[in-house]
Amino acid sequence: MHKKWKILLAATCMAGAVLSNTASADTYPSHAVTMVVPWPPGGPSDIGARPLAAHLQKMLGQSVVIDNRAGAGGNIGSNMVAKAKPDGHTLLLSSSGPFVINPYIYAKMPYDAEKDFTPISNLLQVPLVLVVNPSVPVNNLQELLAYIKEKKGDFQWASAGNGTTQHLTGELFRMTAKLDMVHVPYKGTAPAITDLLGGHVPMMFDSTIAIVPHIKAGKVRPIAISSPERSPLLPEVPTFAEAGLPGVEASAWYGLFAPANTPAEVVNTLNKATLDFMQTSEYKRILDETGSRPVGDTPENFAAFVKQEAIKWKDLVQATNTRLD
Known part of the structure; x- marks a missing residue:
């Protein structure tokens, strides 16, 4: 009898945990969301972060607050999100550096760029x-x-x-x-x-x-x-391939991330809201003014893109022996 009660109690706890996770996803967000930008205010990241935060606030029905946490090439703010509770209430709007460059130029990193985050969507490729x-x-x-x-x-x-x-x-x-x-x-x-x-x-x-x-x-x-095609902002400027030097393709990209192990339902909610933002006139204005490429995508495709970028920049960092410490 005692053993049966143990089994019943364990089953009840497991069911409770499942229900709890489902409820948290269903009621997301339950309070204000913090969007960390690991750079000083007024930088390029803010160009996408602030209008996106305003749109997410409208879509999610909770305040979305920008928190600029600059320092160490973006590592300080990124680490703050890596260590945050994975419930979707702390997000990171970052450029590419903390994910695909810093891990190879810093001798010590406070987080694992590949394992400590959940990619949500690419936002801009500049x-x-x-x-x-x-x-x-x-x-x-x-x-x-x-x-x-x-x-x-x-x-x-x-x-x-x-x-x-x-x-x-x-x-x-x-x-x-x-x-x-x-x-x-x-x-x-x-x-x-x-x-x-x-x-x-x-x-x-x-x-x-x-x-x-x-x-x-x-x-x-x-x-x-450095883009694969000419920019509408600079239609007279050729790509490197057009100018006779193929292979010089690069971009400064910006994307939205959550901590690792954030529930899939929450990630999909944020991805859907971000893609909705990309249909707005405000987003199209940002593209026009910055010469950026629209890159809204699924979390899975964004994760694959980040991995490809990491391989590319790792090889280049090693070839040039670039180190910061």
Whole structure:
């Protein structure tokens, strides 16, 4: 009799747990949702995060609060979400770095980028543009390649910092074209662009978000874009493949994540709400203004994309021996 009661009690507990999980998924969200952005306010991540948060708030019926937790290349805010309760009430809106670059350039990571998160949806894919100061006597990619080779190593290029997408895209360009040039890392996009405009460095890669205003103003000359097709924002700028250098494809992408083991029902609810946001005029405005590609997808396809990106950047980091500590 005692054994039967134990079995009955265990079965009751299991049933209760199942019902509890179902109830939590059915009533999600039960309170305010925090969307962590692992960068300072006003950066490129906020361009997608704030309108998405407003839309999720409307769809989910609970407040969605942005929490900017900057530091360590995005690792601090990302780790906060990795360690959060996996119930969908703490989310991460992050760029690609903390997931597919940082694990290979930092000797120690506070989280496992592959195992500690549940991908929900990609949000934006932002191409990068190779630009030069107008004083550089070139008008297209083939002229630039010839010019750099003539310099025999006496040529500098700027980036937003070691290990950034801008830096590694530049390394991809350097390796693909077999160029000898000196990398000058800055502490962010803004100071790098300032020195580019001032003629202190002749060339850099940067996202369309940051560099297009300077292209439109005629302060820098665009050479090629890193997307597989031309950007509607810069229809006159060829892709690298069109310009004669296939293989230089890269983007700074932004996506929504939850902690690992978040219930599938909650993930699907968030994915559906995010895809709904991508049908809005606000999202289309963001695409138009940033030159981004629409990339809404299933959680499974986004997870597969992140894995592919991790392999790509890992290989490049190892080939260039890029380390931050």
